[in-house]
Amino acid sequence: MDFSLTPAQRELQERTRRFIADKIIPLENDPRATSHGPSEDLRAQLVGLAREAGLLTPHASIEMGGLGLSHTDKAIVFEEAGYSTLGPTAMNIHAPDEGNIHLMEMVATEEQKERWLRPQVQGLTRSCFAMTEPHPGAGADPSMMLTTAVKDGDHYVINGTKWFITGAQGASYVIIMAKMEDGSATMFLSDMSREGISVTRQMDAMDSCFTGGHCVMEFKNVRIPASDVLGEIGRGFKYAQVRLAPARLTHCMRWLGQARRAHDIATEYARTRQAFGRALGKHEGVGFMLADNDMDIQTSRLHIAHTAWLLDQGQTCNFESSRAKVTCSEAEWRVVDRCVQILGGQGVTGETLVMRIFMDMRAFRIYDGPSEVHRWSMARKILDAAEKRAGGHA
Structure with a gap:
């Protein structure tokens, strides 16, 4: 089992990371980022920056104008994009467009693709x-x-x-x-x-x-x-699964980037903030939270990588994507919640980005199916599989 990145993946990761750091993070406090999301003119500016960087709609097929990323490639790139609250919008990989682009590529006719999909891949429409x-x-x-x-x-x-x-x-x-x-x-x-x-x-x-x-x-x-x-x-319900299984996973990827961003902010605060004669992070109560964050981040990344690999092998992954979605949504939420606690008063104000990440991420446990529904679905499949192994006898 080889977890190393290929040279091409490493280059794409570094290019995306630099783009987010240099071009997108400086715009996070733009007043056009409203309570209903980035305004249309801010979105157009962000998309233009990604277009110039050659990173616009990277998950779309090469034929449609994207980079034709595999699910494993997306796991790398989407996490880096998610490091900024504006990154997914800039790269045209935000919900619901990312899932719709995938669905249209899989199901739409050529005429439908030219009419609706191609302008969307170009960042001209939503x-x-x-x-x-x-x-x-x-x-x-x-x-x-x-x-x-x-x-x-x-x-x-x-x-x-x-x-x-x-x-x-x-x-x-x-x-x-x-x-x-x-x-x-x-x-x-x-x-x-x-x-x-x-x-x-x-x-x-x-x-x-x-x-x-x-x-x-x-x-x-x-x-x-x-x-x-x-x-x-x-066949609408069948197509919904074509859309939702990968879309659940890309949610996990993007929010992993947000969790990592919150963790980095909290880690720097814990390193520099003094309390009771030493750095905050050297107190076990805070240091243990940082360690727990690292474990949850790594657990999420491994679930994403495994499910992405299975999707790349052509598997439908309805069970695996449910498992990853529940695990990641809850683990990444724990990370951000701990970061709020570490930051104290700053964590519940706009003094850092963590409050915004906290408010944005809470809905992830509901988007694309609540955790409880995924657990219920998984339990049914586990029991069905056990029934088959038992030869139909309880």
């Missing part, structure tokens, strides 16, 4: 993914979906309400998940300007790292031509 609904609609349980798509000649008519739709404000196109008359689900592509689609409000969210924030959307008699179906009719 997208959103409309699946989650208010009660009693779909949340962690997608089978509860209430948004409907009814066939009408060569079109499908969509009606429903979605919420927590990340990046909807200012997005150019949307992937809509809707229930068919037979109870299956289908994904539809649409320009956001299509008649009947509206963003009714931005939600007041704890995090502030996604351009466009989180929104409520209404679909009222939206007519979408059959040519704009994404993939095949009735």
Whole structure:
């Protein structure tokens, strides 16, 4: 088992690290980084910097204009990008666009790719993914979906309400998940300007790292031509897994960079801050927290590396990505929480970046499935496997 980086991976890691340090971190306190995420003009500036550095949308295929990174390569690059709160936005690897780009590459027709995907890979447009609904609609349980798509000649008519739709404000196109008359689900592509689609409000969210924030959307008699179906009719839930398994892991990668940033800030404070006659970090209560941080960071990195390797071997990794998502979301959260404690008063104010990371990261234990749902799903698969080994006998 060889954990060393290839020369190409090392070069890409160092190039990304320098880019984030020299070009992106200096913009973190820009007033255009609002409570609903970086503004459109700040995003355009950030994307322009990544384009100049040759680091824009690196996960997209070479044919689409990206670098064609493997999942293992992404683990390296996305962590470095995540070291800045603005890094994923700059490199066009933020949610939900990163997952949507992956899905479009896998499922979309060539015409759909040219219309919607290529401008997105170029950093010219953004997208959103409309699946989650208010009660009693779909949340962690997608089978509860209430948004409907009814066939009408060569079109499908969509009606429903979605919420927590990340990046909807200012997005150019949307992937809509809707229930068919037979109870299956289908994904539809649409320009956001299509008649009947509206963003009714931005939600007041704890995090502030996604351009466009989180929104409520209404679909009222939206007519979408059959040519704009994404993939095949009735396979929406299957395609959601195509999107979500890698997307869970890229969340882990980006937030690992944020956890490492918080740890570095806390470590420097513990090294230089004096209390009771010596450096804060030399007191066991603080020093042990730094050691625990290191263990959680390394555990997260190993889970990411292993799952990325399996994905690169062509495995679907639904179980492994759930395991990594729960482990990383909780371990990385513990790191940032400890950093707040180490920093004391500075940790709960804007004097350092740690408070912002803390507020942004809390939702990671909910995004792409709460930890509890992943544990429940894993438990079912563990029991199913045990049942098969036992030959079907309890």
